[in-house]
Amino acid sequence: MHKILIVDDEESVRYSFKKLLREPAHKILEAQNGDEALTKVKDEAPDLVILDIQMPGLSGLEVLQQIKKAAPRIPVLIITAYGSSDRVIAAMKHGAYEYIEKPFDIPRMQALIDEALEMGRLMRTEVLLESQAAGDWSADRIIGNSPAIQEVYKMIGRVAGSDVSVLLVGESGTGKELVARAIYQHSQRAGEPFLAVNGAAIPETLLESELFGYEKGAFTGATKRKIGKFQQADGGTLFLDEIGDMSLSTQAKLLRVLQEGTFECLGGDETIQCNVRIITATNKNLEAAIAEKAFREDLYYRIKVITINLPPLRARKEDLPDLIQYFISKHCAQLKSEPVSLAPETLQLLKDYDWPGNVRELENVLKRAILLCKSNVITPDIVAEDLRAAEKCLENGKSDRLSQFVTGDLEQYRGKLYETAVSELERELIIAALQKENGNQVRAAQLLGISRVMLHDRIEKYGIKTEVIIQKV
Ligand SMILES: Nc1ncnc2c1ncn2[C@@H]1O[C@H](COP(=O)(O)OP(=O)(O)OP(=O)(O)O)[C@@H](O)[C@H]1O
C-alpha cells in the first residue's frame, strides 16, 4: 500500500483524487494548505505528494522547495491550470517529478502516478549488500557468497564513491537494476535525485525528447516546453536501462553530454549545462551492435569506463540455497503465511534447472509455490510444472501465425521483415494481455511488465479497439 498526500485548497479536487486512488492500493492523506502539507510530510512520510501549485497562503512553489529540502526522495507531482507554463518550468527546475494539468486526463495521470511511485521506490528502498538486518523486509538485498557475486560486491564498493560512468551487463533478471540502486545509494549523490529511463519501454522516437526535453513548437504537437530527464536529474544520477535500444541520433547527443556536460533540447538554441552521473545497463551484446553499426563505438568506450558483469544464475548455482532461503522468508513474511520449507527433492529439481530467467524467475517460482503449497513443505510437484512450462515455452515460442516470418516466403517482407514480425508479436501479446485482464489496462500493463504509458502508446499504434476486446470477453 502506498501513502499519497494530496495538497489542494479545493475540497472537490481532493475528493476526486480520493475516489480515483482508492484503498486498499493507496492510503490517501489530505492537506488544505502548505503548512499542513509540510507537517504531514514530516509526520507521515508519504510515498508521493500531489501538490496544487496555486494555493492561498504559502505558495505551491515554496512548499515544493521545502518538501525537497526536508525529504528529497519523495516524488512530487504538481497540479497546474492549463497553460501556466512558467510556473511549471520553475517547479520542474525545483525538482518536481512531473506536472498534471487541469482538467485531468485520467489515464495519463494514473500512468504518471505509477511512474512517480516507482521512482520513489527506486530511490528509497535500500539495497543491502549482505544479509544484514535479517527479518527487515523494507530493504532489498543482494544475496550470494559465490566468487562471481563477491566480485560484483567489490566493484560496487570501488565505483560507488566516484562519479565514473558504470555499465552493467547481464542477462535479464540478474540484478542490474538492484546493483544500479546500490551504487546510487552508496554514492555521494545519494541525497540527490535518481531517475531511471528504460530505452526499451519508450518508443525510439520519444526517447530523445524524454531525455533532453523540447521547446514549445519544436515539432507538431509540441504545444509546450518539456523538461528532459537530464535537466531534471541535474546534480543526481540517471540510470539508462536497456541502452542497446537507443537510436543513433540519441546516442550522439548522449555522447556529447558525457563528454562536455552540455546539450540542447529539441528545437532549442540555448546550450544547457548539466552535471549528471550515468549508470547504464544492457542485456544485449554491445560489441555485436557496434559491428552492425547500430551502436557507436566512441559512446561505448565512454559508458563502459567501468563494466560490471552480472553472472547468470546458472553460473553461480552455489548461491541457490541462500537465495531460496531469502525469498521464502521474504514472501512468507509478506504473504503472512506460515514458514515453509523445501523438500530435498525440490531443492534438487531447482539445482538441476538452468534458470534462463535468472534470479527473477527463481523468485517468481518460489512465490507461486508458497501460495500453492498446502502443507508447510514445498514438494517437487508444485514447482515441476512451472519449470516444465518455462522450458516448453522456450522450445515452441513462435505461434503459427508468427512462424510464417521464419518459414514462409520471406522475400515479400524484404527490408522490413524484422520490423513486421516484431510488431506482429507485440500486437498479439498486447491483445492477449488485454483479453486476459478483461480490458483492464492497468492489469494488462502489469501482466506484460511494461509501463502504462507504453501500453497506451501501443494500443494507439496498432489501432487496437479496446471496447471490442471488453465486449468479446
Ligand atoms: N543477487 C540477488 N539477490 C537477491 N535478489 C536478487 C538478486 N539479483 C536479482 N534479484 C532480484 O531479482 C529481480 C530481478 O532483478 P533486476 O530487476 O535487478 O534484474 P535486471 O537485470 O534489471 O533484469 P532485466 O534485464 O530483465 O531488467 C528483482 O526482484 C531483484 O530484487
Ligand SMILES: [Mg+2]
Ligand atoms: Mg532491469
